Amino acid sequence: MEGILWKWTNFWNGWQTRWFILENGILSYYKSQEEVNQGCKGSVKVSVCQINVNNLDNLRLDLVIPGQQHMYLRAPSPQDRQKWLVALGSAKACVDSKEIKVAVLEDTNSLSHKKSELQLYCDLMMQQVHDIKSAATAEGGPELQKIDDASSLLTATCDTFVRTLEDIMKLANTTSSSLLYEMPVPNLASKINGPKAPRQSISRSLSQENR
Numbered sequence: 165m166e167g168i169l170w171k172w173t174n175f176w177n178g179w180q181t182r183w184f185i186l187e188n189g190i191l192s193y194y195k196s197q198e199e200v201n202q203g204c205k206g207s208v209k210v211s212v213c214q215i216n217v218n219n220l221d222n223l224r225l226d227l228v229i230p231g232q233q234h235m236y237l238r239a240p241s242p243q244d245r246q247k248w249l250v251a252l253g254s255a256k257a258c259v260d261s262k263e264i265k266v267a268v269l270e271d272t273n274s275l276s277h278k279k280s281e282l283q284l285y286c287d288l289m290m291q292q293v294h295d296i297k298s299a300a301t302a303e304g305g306p307e308l309q310k311i312d313d314a315s316s317l318l319t320a321t322c323d324t325f326v327r328t329l330e331d332i333m334k335l336a337n338t339t340s341s342s343l344l345y346e347m348p349v350p351n352l353a354s355k356i357n358g359p360k361a362p363r364q365s366i367s368r369s370l371s372q373e374n375r
Contacts (some may be wrong), residue, residue, distance in 0.1 A: 165186045165247070165251040166183070166184060166185040166186065166187075166242070167183070167184060168181055168182070168183060168184070168197075168240060168250075169181075169184045169193075169238065169239055169240075169248070170182070170238040170239075171184060171193060171235045171236070171237055172236035172237075172238075173193070176230075181196075181374070182194065182196075182205070183197045183199075183200065183281040184206075184237075185200070186210070186248075186251055186252065186255060189209060189210050189255045190204070190207050190209055190210070191208050191210055191227070191252070191255075192204040192207035193205055193206055193207070195277065195356060205366065208227060208229070208235060209235065209344075210227075210252055210255040210256050211255070211256050212229055213227040213228060213229055213235075213252075213256075214227070214228040214230065214281075215227060215243075215249065215253065215256070215278065215284060216227075216228060216253055217249065217284060217287075217360070221238070222242045222350060223238045223239050223240075223241070223242065223245055223247065224237070224238050224239075225237050225238075225239065225244075225245055225248060225249060225252075227252075228334065233351070243313070243317070245318065246288060246292070246317050246321075249284070249288060250288070250320045250321050250324055253281060253285060253321075253328065254320075254323070254324050254327070256281065256328070256331075257289060269328075278328060278331055278332045278335060279332065281328050281361055282325065282328050282329060282332065285325040286325065286345075287322055288321045289318060289321050289325065290318050292314050292318040292321060293318065295310070295314040296311055296314045296318065296348070299311045300316060301302065301342055307308070322324055328350060352363060
């Protein structure tokens with residue numbers, strides 16, 4: 165996916181338009197579409213970012229690498245923001261199991277990050293369902309084009325929601341396996357029944373009873 169987003173630069177220059185390209189899990193930005201061949205101004209690996217939305221600004225989306233980097237962005241329209249959110253979420257959901265395993269070892273908050281993304285997609289789905297309902301019950305008859313557009317977004321969001329849920333299950337299983345490896349299960353039978361007598365002493369006691 166590619167297109168124009170407004171990026172916060174600094175308090176002097178404020179929001180500036182940049183050309184963004186999302187490819188192979190990397191979000192890169194350029195000064196303009198015409199200057200793509202001159203190299204990107206910056207890039208970020210989506211899989212290590214938190215995706216945040218601003219509840220007061222329906223154009224805003226932020227990419228945050230905890231403790232390192234913030235990228236504040238604004239889309240041209242709410243529909244464009246939804247498309248970017250779904251695309252970015254899909255890029256995160258495409259992380260393979262090896263990368264997920266490394267993320268668990270390196271970042272203990274990976275599971276909580278995925279849960280926050282799941283909540284984000286849940287909110288998006290509710291908003292998209294509301295858009296479909298509003299378009300279907302509009303005065304003057306159903307607005308078919310809006311229904312079709314919102315339905316396409318809803319389908320993409322649902323797919324991303326399911327993939328993110330699968331990632332959470334993988335992370336949970338990986339975390340559980342590591343805990344089991346680090347915490348061996350105690351021998352409960354020995355605690356209940358007491359220590360077992362050596363086999364040799366048992367056989368001797370039996371033979372003595374039979375004598």
